[in-house]
Amino acid sequence: MENQLFKVVLNHSDEIVRLWMDEVYKNREKDYTATISNELFESTNREFVNVIFSSIENHGQTNGIENFAERLIYLGWPLSYLTDGMQVFRRVTVHYILKQLDAIDVEMCMEIISGVDHWIDPIINQLVNEYSGSWEHTVSLQKLALQELSAPLIPVMDNITIMPLIGTIDTERAKLIMENLLNGVIKHRADVVLIDITGVPVVDTMVAHHIIQAAEAVRLIGSTCILVGIRPEIAQTIVNLGINLEKFPTKSSLKRGIETALELTNSKIVSISDNQQGIEEILDSLDRERGK
Amino acid sequence: MDFQSCVTITKEWDIVGARQLGRDIAKKIGFGTVDQARIATAISELARNIYLYAGTGKICFETMDNLNSKGLRIIAIDNGPGIQDLTQVMTDGFSTSGGLGAGLPGVRRLMDEFDVHSQEGEGTEINVVKWLR
Numbered sequence: 001m002e003n004q005l006f007k008v009v010l011n012h013s014d015e016i017v018r019l020w021m022d023e024v025y026k027n028r029e030k031d032y033t034a035t036i037s038n039e040l041f042e043s044t045n046r047e048f049v050n051v052i053f054s055s056i057e058n059h060g061q062t063n064g065i066e067n068f069a070e071r072l073i074y075l076g077w078p079l080s081y082l083t084d085g086m087q088v089f090r091r092v093t094v095h096y097i098l099k100q101l102d103a104i105d106v107e108m109c110m111e112i113i114s115g116v117d118h119w120i121d122p123i124i125n126q127l128v129n130e131y132s133g134s135w136e137h138t139v140s141l142q143k144l145a146l147q148e149l150s151a152p153l154i155p156v157m158d159n160i161t162i163m164p165l166i167g168t169i170d171t172e173r174a175k176l177i178m179e180n181l182l183n184g185v186i187k188h189r190a191d192v193v194l195i196d197i198t199g200v201p202v203v204d205t206m207v208a209h210h211i212i213q214a215a216e217a218v219r220l221i222g223s224t225c226i227l228v229g230i231r232p233e234i235a236q237t238i239v240n241l242g243i244n245l246e247k248f249p250t251k252s253s254l255k256r257g258i259e260t261a262l263e264l265t266n267s268k269i270v271s272i273s274d275n276q277q278g279i280e281e282i283l284d285s286l287d288r289e290r291g292k
Numbered sequence: 293m294d295f296q297s298c299v300t301i302t303k304e305w306d307i308v309g310a311r312q313l314g315r316d317i318a319k320k321i322g323f324g325t326v327d328q329a330r331i332a333t334a335i336s337e338l339a340r341n342i343y344l345y346a347g348t349g350k351i352c353f354e355t356m357d358n359l360n361s362k363g364l365r366i367i368a369i370d371n372g373p374g375i376q377d378l379t380q381v382m383t384d385g386f387s388t389s390g391g392l393g394a395g396l397p398g399v400r401r402l403m404d405e406f407d408v409h410s411q412e413g414e415g416t417e418i419n420v421v422k423w424l425r
Contacts, residue, residue, distance in 0.1 A: 170304050202311060202329065204336040205392045212392075233329035240330065241337075241398030242384050 005115045008097055010057065016089075016096055017049050023088045044077070048085055056119045065123060069130035079131045083124060090120045151177040153184035153193075159265045160258065161190040166199030174210035181214050185223050192261040193218055196254050198229030208243045215248045224264055226250070228257035298352040299339075301370075307339040310351045317353050318364055322424055330402045331364060331422055337395045338368040338418055344389055346372020346416070356421065363404075363423040371415040378408065 342349035349370025387393035
């Protein structure tokens, strides 16, 4: 039976392709591919139908589908183009075969449908797998990229280190922040570490709780933590929430945080030009002494 | 009063989605940056409570447009275990999860209206409103 079907479909492939093309064009008007040029749409359709037929001919043993799907993914065609196309192909083929037969009973009809499904379903599965595989790949890459951004620690001066935080803080990231902070403080021998939350969009109790815990842990290993970059609206929500941030110093900007950090480490930034002036004054006075 | 949209909370990142949607709606209504931050924080607390204690639930938004006032209503609904003692959870510093215990009392202070219904074993519905001034 299956071989018979096989022959019918292959012998009348031109007819089926024509019917399929008509259907696909009809669908086109109402959907996503409207922005694609006619030539490209036409050639992609041809290729698509060739891929389907070569898969049927080779009993699914072909890597044409893989290559085709890969190229469409690369060009950004939606998956629905392929699934719609396959559904249309199934409908057209079943219709066509049924029409060729004079007398049909239910059993035969069922057999034809399951025979066609047998060709179509593996192709659909493979296409969907290719697409979802590519999405998963993208997501995992982005996750990695995000992780790399998540909690950097920057030593700026002897004993002073900054951790700038940008974006939403979730449980996983909070854990990373804590680990990096403690490791970094010990590695850089920091006396003061500044946590900059300018780029954190929302500070709720969970975020505050993690920051408080991190600051407490930093205190335990003998350093001081300063929370900087508290925007006015964040300050108001923290007050409304009733969160107590009294245990460690907080500052509005990184600049003021560094000033405090310098005070805490007994250091000072001195402008060189001022210094030179001082030296010149001394030389001047020496000259004057000599002149006397 | 028209029902706008809901965000289903099932994983931690849904909290961010709910917050983003809430902030966008608040911006559209005309709230300033401080109130936007308050609303986003309140949504964050409510959504996190759903995620932590009930597992799944949803956050719904509704714009309020009366003759003399505009506002945003946020409804957090879940079918979780419910709240045993309402007075206790509304006390600052009470937490069953080792957190700060500022969530619900904080939300009450962030918003203008606060209403909580909870049935043990059946779920919780929290209804808060922020008015545009």
